[in-house]
Amino acid sequence: MLTVYGMKSSGNCYKVELLLEQLGRPYRWVEIDSAAGETRTPQYLAMNLNGKVPLLEVEPGRWLAESNAILCYLADGTPLWPSDPWQRAQVLQWLFFEQYSHEPYIAVARFICRWLAEDHPRRADLPRLRERGAQALAVMEQHLAERPFFAGNEYTIADIALFAYTHAAADGGFDLGGYPQICAWLDRVRAQPQFVAQTTS
Template sequence: MPPLTIYGNSGSGNCLKVKWVAQHLGLPFVWEEVDVPAGGTRTPAMLALNPAGRVPFVVLPGGEVLSESNAIIAYLAEGTALIPQAALARARMLQWMFWEQYSHEPYIAVRRYQLHYLGRDPADLDPKLKERGEDALRLMEASLGRAPYLSGDALSLADIALVAYTRMAHESGFDLAPYERLRDWITRVETGLGIGPYA
């Protein structure tokens, strides 16, 4: 069977989570690096594959194209231990994955892009990005007081989806020092995935 092809950018947490799931599950894949700042997602060839003009997206072995990071990892992990079998635990996993795209990524990842890539002054940014990012980190810290992973006692897609930008939060101007459980969780997830710590 031909390998999966992942189109992504190595600086993007949304892209990395797809790569990590494929690696963790031992799926053969080819990584195609896309230069997003240079307009790499907007070329005619790329738009022909993914009209949404974003990465990540994958070309499956049968030629089908699938986009949106959390949809991709859910497809890749179908039938594996990364998706809990129990209905409530599975729903908790999905709850966190939906929350990640609505209440975490829009603040922590967006602030990172503004500071780390565009070099903007923190004083010029919308203060709600920092406020709501801190809200997200506090919620995760509190939730990790109940179980070692977000949806229970085992690593799931929820953890992979949320660790991607959480471990980069210092580049967004967030200090993780007050969040002991969150820092321990990041280390657990990195160890479970076999990836090194983010410098």
């Protein structure tokens, strides 16, 4: 039985949950509250030295961290992670984009808005985060004008990775109303078999 150590409110953890549900893979979920320090205990750090979620326990004593690495591992051998080298590279391109150009701005703005106090000094970062996040959304909008999904005509883990925080971008102050291609793509993702919405508890 696969075990996921994750936090339901985290988009990175939601990626793993969504993929497992869509693959129909049985798994056990262990809720970890990183805000309460549960990822910094000696027991957790023995599994993941980086002290973050999500973490996938494949079997006793064998753990895999980093959400997009987990997606690649779980989707191997399925259409969601293509076998063709060029198509696989297209998926990787968008996985890297998500972690470098998208998540650091859209996800961080969401975190600040939802979980930090109104007078927290990190709120001063919001204008810059929103500017950079809007740049990422513009790239996505232009790309989706020519294809239904990120790695071409088929739904892949690239879509799962980008869906996780894009669908909740409004939480960080992003108005998706100006991105009709993204909105249509979000609906296409929600229409996929075995789709499950993110919960926050």
